[in-house]
Amino acid sequence: MGKHERGWAEATERLTAQLANGTEPDDDLGEEGRPDLAAALAERIRRDSPDRTAVRHAGNSYDSLGDLIVESPAGETFLEAKFVASGGTRANLGQDTLTEFGLFEDATAWSEFREEIGFPEDRQVLLQQFDDYPDDVRDWSYKSAVYDRAKHLKNVVDVSRGQNTGSRADEVLADPDATETQRTAARIINEILELDREEKLAYFDHLRTAEQDPRAIETFAHLIACGYHTADALDEHFDRDLDEIKRLIETDSYRLYEVNRNSGSVTAENPSELLAGFEWKDTRVEIPEDGTSVSVVTGPPDDRRRVLNVAYNWKNKFQGIQTPSMNVFVPEA
């Protein structure tokens, strides 16, 4: 949930609490939020918690765990609500998240590592091997100088929407009818892709030499699995809430509810199914020799369990160009 969506999402959560309680919903919340989604979620909560005595909004979500708290004679259940358009549990994190939150000790952040090995300069040299850029590409004092040129190279090889840029570059190079200009663009694209892959593998080599902090790794896994996906949420909860989260999971009092924004269908997920089965011994980040994603694993080598996969990638233009970030996946099996 982006910051910019906090408004309607929070209004919908508050509305959900009122509907679940059977109290008169505020008109302004109905205006600001999504009454249809609130109704669907409230109905689901009523069904899942027949013995509830009240549902209350957790207020500022950083003061408490969860967005909604379901009260019942047996105690409180903390509920994190996500309003999603599709997809399963996943998170998009900032590029330096793993080092920022101390999963690795004294490791260089990815962004810093690229600077140190001269990745930006190498990339610039490659981009400058093309000399037919339009007049309006910005000069090298702008970060966007790179984006403008990469965009142009994509235009030259004519990458269609959704198409993998590297595959398209290969097509161009294999096409006897491709122009020399197109070939040059394709070759540069491929060289930047390769440079980026080398850079990632080198970074993984570096990460492999760093000490890891099992407690920080365990905290990270718990927060992600419990729906704390944003930098702000991780910041607010990191470490100090791990023990509380573990207690909630052990007492089966934490739930993740996903409400589909289009259909209004609600799915409930119990993070304990993902997290409570582990003993959290030998928790570590596994870094493959090839490949561009790492895994959070736990358990002894003979019974190592994969908890999360974390992919290092760039989200814009093509790999090596714009918006380095991390994609987190929860492996199914």
Added chain:
DNA sequence: CTTTACTAGCGTTTCGGGTA
């Protein structure tokens, strides 16, 4: 061997904080 299902990877869009 073919089809389906899944996920890792890659992509665009949108927003908003910072700043010149």
Added chain:
DNA sequence: TACCCGAAACGCTAGTAAAG
């Protein structure tokens, strides 16, 4: 106040594994 740029949401697809 315009623009830069990172953060976040989340869609689409290629490649591969599982199922038929």
